[in-house]
Amino acid sequence: xxxxxxxxxxxxxxxxxxxxxxxxxxxxxxxxxxxxxxxxxxxxxxxxxxxxxxxxxxxxxxxxxxxxxxxxxxxxxxxxxxxxxxxxxxxxxxxxxxxxxxxxxxxxxxxxxxxxxxxxxxxxxxxxxxxxxxxxxxxxxxxxxxxxxxxxxxxxxxxxxxxxxxxxxxxxxxxxxxxxxxxxxxxxxxxxxxxxxxxxxxxxxxxxxxxxxxxxxxxxxxxxxxxxxxxxxxxxxxxxxxxxxxxxxxxxxxxxxxxxxxxxxxxxxxxxxxxxxxxxxxxxxxxxxxxxxxxxxxxxxxxxxxxxxxxxxxxxxxxxxxxxxxxxxxxxxxxxxxxxxxxxxx
Ligand code: 11C
Numbered sequence: 001x002x003x004x005x006x007x008x009x010x011x012x013x014x015x016x017x018x019x020x021x022x023x024x025x026x027x028x029x030x031x032x033x034x035x036x037x038x039x040x041x042x043x044x045x046x047x048x049x050x051x052x053x054x055x056x057x058x059x060x061x062x063x064x065x066x067x068x069x070x071x072x073x074x075x076x077x078x079x080x081x082x083x084x085x086x087x088x089x090x091x092x093x094x095x096x097x098x099x100x101x102x103x104x105x106x107x108x109x110x111x112x113x114x115x116x117x118x119x120x121x122x123x124x125x126x127x128x129x130x131x132x133x134x135x136x137x138x139x140x141x142x143x144x145x146x147x148x149x150x151x152x153x154x155x156x157x158x159x160x161x162x163x164x165x166x167x168x169x170x171x172x173x174x175x176x177x178x179x180x181x182x183x184x185x186x187x188x189x190x191x192x193x194x195x196x197x198x199x200x201x202x203x204x205x206x207x208x209x210x211x212x213x214x215x216x217x218x219x220x221x222x223x224x225x226x227x228x229x230x231x232x233x234x235x236x237x238x239x240x241x242x243x244x245x246x247x248x249x250x251x252x253x254x255x256x257x258x259x260x261x262x263x264x265x266x267x268x269x270x271x272x273x274x275x276x277x278x279x280x281x282x283x284x285x286x287x288x289x290x291x292x293x294x295x296x297x298x299x300x301x302x303x304x305x306x307x308x309x310x311x312x313x314x315x316x317x318x319x320x321x322x323x324x325x326x327x328x329x330x331x332x333x334x335x336x337x338x339x340x341x342x343x344x345x346x
Pocket of ligand 1: 128129156158216
């Protein structure tokens with residue numbers, strides 16, 4: 001069976017990866033509709049050798065659509081996802097608009113695929129930095145339990161979209177020419193202050209909340225609890241933007257419930273997990289990096305060490321392509337699961 005698929009935000013950093021992923025997975029598409037905001041409408045794109053003109057998304061765009069992949073910002077999702085659902089489409093939403101809505105499943109298929117079943121037309125794709133962390137923690141938690149996570153992130157500029165990538169390029173060139181750096185976008189569009197990202201590190205991703213954490217940090221905290229169905233797990237996060245293009249890296253400290261667990265047991269658990277690849281051989285300097293993970297759909301884990309003071313504590317280094325497993329790949333996996341399990345009907 002073939003399905004009518006719409007990609008909203010088709011020209012964006014994630015949208016283009018959605019098309020690449022649909023192609024790579026040979027997704028069963030009958031008709032493909034590429035949608036965007038008014039600004040990008042009219043753009044020409046190619047998919048599997050065929051040319052498409054990107055159309056401005058309206059509520060009527062979703063007539064006859066079976067599956068709609070949304071990645072055009074939270075405001076657009078709030079406005080158009082209910083319209084798409086009203087017209088019979090199932091929406092996989094890659095924005096933060098519905099993630100914490102109790103009626104909307106928040107899914108990383110390797111972790112909580114069954115949650116998709118209870119959807120009411122919308123399934124939320126978690127934040128990229130959350131996805132790779134929970135994918136790496138799932139096999140550990142399943143075998144040894146998990147009481148606490150402390151994460152610090154090293155996040156790529158592509159998480160902030162194509163314009164941020166342009167800003168990094170321009171600033172890097174200016175820096176190397178000894179010119180003044182123009183900062184107009186990062187850390188957050190519309191904020192009071194901008195800082196250069198080139199040759200820098202910005203400890204702010206998204207806006208600050210009243211509790212002093214940024215929204216990105218709160219996403220990691222709240223989404224982890226929701227995906228794992230466990231409000232008691234303690235999570236703390238510090239999210240930092242660094243000047244590279246693709247893949248987020250994370251230093252993750254995890255406390256398991258069981259005593260006496262060994263590094264070897266953790267390595268075995270990770271090796272056996274779906275979608276997670278162990279790259280951990282310190283003797284031969286083997287560990288993942290943002291460059292080595294870029295373009296690949298898996299989550300890579302290395303540098304596994306036991307804490308020197310806490311028998312239940314472990315440190316891991318987790319890296320994944322933020323636009324693939326962190327966004328497009330995970331969304332298309334959800335769409336595949338809807339089909340495979342016959343869960344498209346609400
Ligand atoms: C970043 N994690 O790297 C963000 C991008 O909630 O889907 C993804 C934002 C989101 O800036």
